[in-house]
Amino acid sequence: MKKRVWGIVMAGLLLMGCQNMGNEQIQTTQAQSTQTQPDQSDFGEEQENGQQLKNGDHISLSLGSQVSIDAVVEMSDKNWNGIEKCTAKMDGFQGEKIFEELFGKIPEDGVKKEEGYEGTPAFNYFYEGTLGEKLRNQNGTIRVSSGLDLETEEGKKIYSNLPVEYISAGNGEGIMIYGGEQEVTLENEEDLIAQCQQFIEQVGGWEQASLTDAYGFSCEQMEQQQEASIQAEENGELLKPQEIEEYEWSEADNCKLLFFQSYLNGIPVLCNEVNRQDELFIPATKIRAVITKEGIEYLSADGHFAVQGKETISPAGKDTVMETLKNKFDLTSADPVTLDRMKLIYYPVTTGRDEDGFLTCDMIPAWQFRYVVEDISMYVYINAADGSEIVG
Structure with missing residues (x-):
């Protein structure tokens, strides 16, 4: 989607x-x-x-x-x-530190390393392969640069079929959920969220991250969204034609979409969109994660700051x-x-x-x-x- x-x-x-x-x-x-x-x-x-x-x-x-x-x-x-x-600078994410946290070293296979461009870390990384014990040795991908994107195969399946739209309106924002939000509770949910928060802090290198919002999605919702995407593609309704992967769905795919806010110097950093009339760019820290009953499956983060x-x-x-x-x-x-x-x-x-x-x-x-x-x-x-x- x-x-x-x-x-x-x-x-x-x-x-x-x-x-x-x-x-x-x-x-x-x-x-x-x-x-x-x-x-x-x-x-x-x-x-x-x-x-x-x-x-x-x-x-x-x-x-x-x-x-x-x-x-x-x-x-x-x-x-x-x-x-x-x-005073601070947006220093992005350091691939070496992230791989050290996940694997103990930079993997010998599956890693692509490129020199960073101006305003990004010295090196950008892309990795595809087994994601290590912290992610239950699942296969998946990691991208590290000014942003951090990590997904297991399960995370890719879920996030591409979440029935959501992100809305921006001046100094405001919201999330639209097709079909409405459902009451989805995962087994040991509080522990899973706490583990996800700890993972984000350790891997992302933040002094602290706090949960701001959580939304539940059932496997039925995501299956319906997948069917809607396939139908839209067949009808030529997509802006960019693309092949829609078809997945089988079960209760194991029930998930929570989580939003976190990072801290700097003991204070939370702006995590909402700001669209100013003077067009001055106001950066925000955006952290999204998806968890299932097995743990974290998806992480996307932008806006890492270092105090100067x-x-x-x-x-x-x-x-x-x-x-x-x-x-x-x-x-x-x-x-x-x-x-x-x-x-x-x-x-x-x-x-x-x-x-x-x-x-x-x-x-x-x-x-x-x-x-x-x-x-x-x-x-x-x-x-x-x-x-x-x-x-x-």
Whole structure:
């Protein structure tokens, strides 16, 4: 199945809000503790130290009649005064390290090695053969360059027949599942996901990876998708004619499609599409994996960063951040929305290339706010250092 990215123009979704700001009421509590509700009518009237945020704080705030926030603060284990801005480069993946992790050495047979081009690692690798004990000695392929792609034969079978479309819409994205998502649970699923996460961290060389989304697919769904692809090919409906492989399907093919977010310097890195009007490229870390009851079958990853320098920032207080959100949504009106996520991330802003051609970035600590419109997750980014909206 050909995976298409939909460019959807959604004017009016990128800026939403309302006029006539009412009396605001801010509620900040520590998760799993008794909630308190300060008596206040203005952002500036807060208790001592109320400007600082910590992981687990609950923010409940009305921005008039149309927009509200009801979110739990996510900021990993970072102390308020320990948040750092970083400079980093996109260094890609090192084939030697990945093969060392999987096989203990670079395999003698089945490996193609080519010199990398500007902005990629020194060497690019392609391998076809047995994938080692960590992947249960299955046959498959590995590609290593600026991205990392790994699939077993089972992974190729599954991923090529997942009934999904990936949707991109401005500062938002979503996933469409043909026939709807099904309740598919794998035996020992929690352990399988934990093993997949550990595999990603070790093979990809990330300090940490955390699960963000998971979708289940049954063998019946994938068999139907395979039949639809064959029919489309026979009817000449495919953009590029291709031979569709036919597979036999069973419950052993039931799977989970997993999405992970990587960490840098203790903070998760942007993993969502950003399409700016100024066309500045904003790189994101994308990590997708597929697991069956046997373990990991497929891995695709892009956006590996290496820290070059650090600088501690003085974060803008909560009032400043909330005021920026208020001003953003105050000028327009739309259907009611609720911001349901407030997460501290690194927002990479490209600054150029280094002497080896690698992209360099300022990793800006930013608050990522989310709201959902017709199954598409839309995002707003606020610079954690000065409280301004990051736009472009």
